[in-house]
Amino acid sequence: MTDPMPGLTGPRARHGSTLGQPLTRRDGVLKVTGAARYAADNHPPGMLYAVLAVSRVARGRVTFLDVEAARAVPGVVEVMTHANAPRLATDPDEKTNPFAFRLNVLQSDRVRFPNQPIAVVIAETLEAATEGAERLAPRFDEEPARAALDDGEVFTPAVVGAGSPADVAHGEVEAGLGAASHRVEATYDTPAQYHNTMETHAVVAAWDGNRLSLDLPSQALAMTQMRLGQLLGIMPGDIHIRSPFLGGGFGSKAGVSGPQLLGIMAARLLGRPVKLVLSREQAFGPVGHRAPTRQTLRLGADGEGRLTALHHHTRTATSSFDDFYEAASGASHSLYASPAIRTSHDAVRLDTGTPTFMRAPGEAPGSLALECAMDEMAEACGMDPLAFRLANYAEVEPMTGRPFSSKALRECYEQGAARFGWAGRPLAPRQMRDEAGLLVGWGMGTATFPALMFQGQARAVIRADGTGLMETGAHDMGQGAWTALAQVAADGLGLPIDAVEFRAGSSDLPDAGIAGGSAHMATAGMAVHEAAAAAIARLADLATGDERSPLFGAGNAGVVARDGRLVRRDDESRHESYADILARAGVAEIEGRGRAARDPAAGADYAMHAHGAVFAEVKVDPELGQIRATRLVGAFAVGRVINPRLVQSQLYGGMIWGLSFALHEKAVVDRRSGRVMNANLGEYHVPVNADVPPMEAILVEEHDPYVNALGIKGVGEIGITGSAGAIANAVRHATGTRVRSFPIGLADLLA
């Protein structure tokens, strides 16, 4: 059994469907009162505290650890090093699937990146463990670090991102460039970025024989359970992971991380529950990051401003020991029409932790570079940036010729531009000033993100008292899954939302797929929808097949579920409550199971993407170079909107992330040591409130019959795309300076 959210109270039900209603977060009160229990809030009896010691060198071997000194600290119970760490059933360096990242869990003395765990000190108190970890005074046999994109040997990876080919071409790019009247070739640099989830990676692990109980924030419960089963040599079903809330994941909590596995190993070693929580600084290394990119775009356009060729090349980096390649060029696959498109990647290996998926992986840096290059080309053609994008509007997916399942991008451009007041924007840069004399610039960018879907399952129950239960192992990372999925459940079950108990966030529930790829609502939502439909169908069978029911003979399709009753479609005066149907049939409850997956035929026939248009205004001090975004308007076509309040929050969050990408975020890496020099939230800048301008996110109506039956496309990542480019382009428009290295800082604008 899983604990439902303790003390959960939902808002009052509304008449009609809950779909499309802007319900407030059902877990909001728990969050603001501190009652929401995150992984690290758990303290099972007898629990010990584990603290990591991490490497300061980027490459080499651990030659000495003063284990004696650490053990001598009162309260220290054990020091786990490569000498005594439990061996695992499956080598953590074995690549069991492309998403199983290699883990550094004290299986050897080898150091492969700064902040790699080199020991775990376990103690009765956090303080003793911390002190023990300090006493270890490690020594290393150090080898030179490879820290920057220029430091490694360049190679072409087999696949990039989640398994896309590294180099794809359609048409003749060189010929297209040769024939062009205007050409743009430009290189854009984006830095390494770290997820910096508010909640750092944590685990509370308790073993009972070969059964394992975990409090562990997870974006992928079933996948994590499976991987842990392999690594630990136990049945996945014997692992119970509770993950009711995540303090952000952004891709870094999609699998078990090395440090979390170490906590689990420590608990096994000692036979007592163990808690391990990463410090902020320790999260800069072993739990993933977004790799730096250097992107070169080559564009050709004819005299009418239509693209003749588009080549998007990305150089990126992975770790010395594993493979993940930021697929930034992918952003150019499907957005703009061009007779010739090539997207290519190459990479170097650096002594860093392995990069991984980070919110809008590939698309975030890729869209930034593409939107800047499009802006540069618009300028070369003497065209308004929006007019130029419209001139290159892709009516079909350019590289495949497939139709889009739906694409209301034109409406996004129209509504966004109108709301922003884009018309009348001077073509030339550095033309606008505000009353205080600050330079004003307007820029735009197109937003796009694939409408993905994974496989997921759910289980619905209608109980004797007429209430419902919906179970799915979905994940609430703060995006609002507790609320939006419950809305789908209530709608499907024909019940007010308060009459449905909704369970999620636990591995003993049906696998809801992963919360990633902006696909969780589509995946888990469809599973919930299908499960509800299955339960209602069985209920309808009971009623319509029973002569004593007022619904007898209506046929399964002849009834609808509404407010806890089945109602005859052709005669609304004939209806029966769920409780009555079950009571008469003498059934305690009925169950429905749902499975979600993309319809393979639709997936093959149609290109599926969400779209949007973002318009930005920035102000720049003409002498001091200090930049501030002052307005952001986005218009997004994201298919069906289940909860506009939550969707808007997601889009705002994405747009702020885009602002952060353009103007703030950067891991400052010391070229010699490979260490991140700003591994704290004071100096790793993300926007503060004063940086965030007034924003609007317009939801453009879009009906998509192909993506899935609910018409959901996903909103978690698209807000970043378009926004970063819009801001960069606005800076250019304000100042006349085109900055191609991100984040843009005041020093870039001091000319």
Add this chain to the structure above:
Amino acid sequence: MNRFDYVRPSSVSEAVAAGAEPGSAFLAAGTNLLDLMKGGIARPTRLVDVGRIPGLDAIETLPDGGVRIGALVRNADLAYHQEFARRFPMVAEALLSGASAQLRNAATTGGNLLQRTRCPYFYDTASACNKREPGAGCDALAGENRQHAVLGWSEACIATNPSDFAVPLAALDAVVEIEGRGGRREVPLTDFHRLPGDTPQIETVLAPGELIVAVRLSADAAAFAGHARYLKVRERTSYAFAVVSAAAALRIADGRIEAARLALGGVALKPWRAREAEAALAGASPGFESFQEAAALALAEARPSGDNAYKIELARRVIARALTLAAAGTPERLPALPGSPFASGGSLHD
């Protein structure tokens, strides 16, 4: 982790006695010291918590019209003290441009002046740092040093002093009242912090155990209230240390500058008083030319310590702008974004 004793003296003399013991450190609000202890950068064996010593948290007007700020006055309390802010507006503006509301509510006058540099290599105990470990070398010299000093640095250390508060205090000739075992002494703020030279580990003129008890501003400093601004350029709109900042104050009569006060932040290991610039401004008419000249004079000795030549040009511009703002007159109310070139927020619909 670091085992340490904790004592809480109840008077200045007790504190001074306790602070003189080797390995002792005074603890005020701890917003800097505790971070340094957690990171293993500071390792005092004894914390002398001066935070509750009575009598150190007052803002007093002195008979001669000056003001005396107790060492324990919180940064926020000082900035929001109406009389103080009216008379020393650029000090209030500098305070409110620093850190965050939460930090300002805790941070103290004495602690702010003694906060340590934000050089990342100083914080990273795996790096070589002469300030942390004399003679170890300076990893910032050939490292990530875009934010480092352009004035007064040495090969031994190129760090900057991060305090905003100290910058207008230096400009206005504030005096630091210090109590040690030998009694009380006074040091002008401009002499309080030391340039690195060969001994970057020695940051101030304080002897071990000496306690800041107050900071004083004279009535003369208040005479600049009508034309005084603090301007702070930073990498985000708020909650960031200065890349370069300037405190500029003028006394203007009959269209002429009678006297000028100018100090820079973010450029050196101490708040940088620009006396040559002040001298050039005295008697000049306020305007583009005199401000440019002052800016050039203030940076005459500047040289990059690394990848930071841009800071020299930026500092000139910050000075010219701060003087321009000061000449235009101190605003009636503190701006919504204190110290920022962005006076107010944008609105979608205006």
